[in-house]
Amino acid sequence: MPVFRFILQRVFQAVLVTLAVTLFVAFAVRLTGDPAVMLTAESASVTEEDLVRIRDALGLNQPFYAQYFDFIKSLVTFDLGNSFFRGSIRDLIAIALPSTVLLAVASMGISILISIPLGIHAALHKGGISDQIIRVLSLVGLSFPNFWLGIMFVLLLSITFPILPASGFETWSALILPALTIGIILTATNVRLVRTQMLETLSQQYVMVARAKGLNERSVIYKHALRNAAIAIVTFLGLQFGNLIGGLVVVELVFNWPGMGTLSIEAIAQRDYPLLQSTVSILAIMIVAVNLAVDLVYGLIDPRIRVA
């Protein structure tokens, strides 16, 4: 398949998925009932004219497709309108999104730093004691809720031994515990991934050729095997991005991290549906974008993928 057609096809698919997800979110939010009534539920002296005025201001008297179209337009232009209680949605997201991205990148970084050496080690010592210990540890890592690990870190490193701050955003040290929490959870999956990919690559014939040429083991592993395994590993990491975002939502709350997850949970608590619609849609679009980017990069690096 020519490169251009490949890119076009993947972009088209990503746009379709984005439309489907945002349509679903908009539809779900629309099912909530009449936001005008909910907004004014607290105040006693609401007249019918007030309700009409609120509906007018929120664009609620338009048909669903018009509202959906407006919402898509607002996403494209990033002019997201106002939340019910907290002012401009764009301003809120402009603060929350970078914090979430920072946390996501830091956790992914920690996870890569731990899982690549451990995964390679396990693959090279397949069936040995260290491989089995790594396997059990990764199973244990998959077995507790991420937020509980976060609370345990707080208990150990903020309360029992007050070394690191338990919450906040002011200092760099506040990043350590939340990033470590998500990083370790991600590592549990990634170690197995690296191990499987390395085993698969090491059994390929070009690795045998490299060994037969008399290259030393270090350059066989790092230059020949790891580089080839890396392509598949990066793709899987990209596919995992959705899980990462799902995990962030809960862990952010534990550490009062001012990101998209905390913002979404606050929006639910206040029944602030325009805000919720925006945060969920933007997170979903981020996931689609990351998957698309990985897909494209993978396809451009490795022409074999474009056939599938």
Add this chain to the structure above:
Amino acid sequence: MTDTTQTPPVSVFHRFKRSPFAKFEFVAGATLTCILTLLVLFSGILFPGGGTEVNLLARLSEPFQSWANPLGTDPLGRDILARIVHGGRISLTVGLLSALGSVVVGTVIGLYAGYYRGFLDSFVMRFADVQLALPFILLAITVIAIVGPGIDRIIILMIVSQWVQYARLVRGSVLSLRQREFVQAAVSYGLPNWKIIFSHILPNAMGPLVILLTLNVANNILLESSLTFLGLGADPQTPSWGGMLSEGRSYIQTAWWITVFPGIAIMLTVLGLNLLGDWLRDELDPLGKTR
């Protein structure tokens, strides 16, 4: 399942001799899962109070001090151990029902899509793309914000979002099985399609399904605890592991046991299932379809 070189059937227990690690995985996983299931089944007999008896005189008692409250008590003086055992009911119910629901829906659709292809087939693949872009927690946040919290809604949501994993897996198996000689032979005998699907294809697609099911139960127990922790799941009145963790969080400075023990309960439960799933994977899916 697609290996062409047939190995002679080896008994499961014979394999243990070859791999002590597999034995460890099976024994540890089965023990943890059995203990938990028994505790949950007999929770009403073991702790007739249901873990909801308030005893303000014994509030926040420390663990390992008395036989009455071996794991301590919470701020209302309720026994932590009793609450954990009763809380297991919710976790197990959600985990089992959601996974069983998904496996039934997903298998039926996957069999149909893989065998007949057509519209349903492309729908399954596109739905899978959408599901990938909307992680379960985000989906749950959006929907629960609207319909209100409750474990029944969570179970339904899990089925709505997770059936497609099974459908994709089954679809893949069907596509490769259709090319196999024994299925071609059945077709040439003139067997009706439903008979081919249910007596020739489905039994051969079971292995990966069972693995995915085990891991799915484990994962959904984790998801339920996250949602309940966020206040989107089980009713705060009934004991649940996620609920205990969220109550305990405000007492983390003074009473660590409220938060530590329910988390350990979740971990042991999910670890048991993960060990079993991992062991099953080695036994049933040596080619790694479910990886």
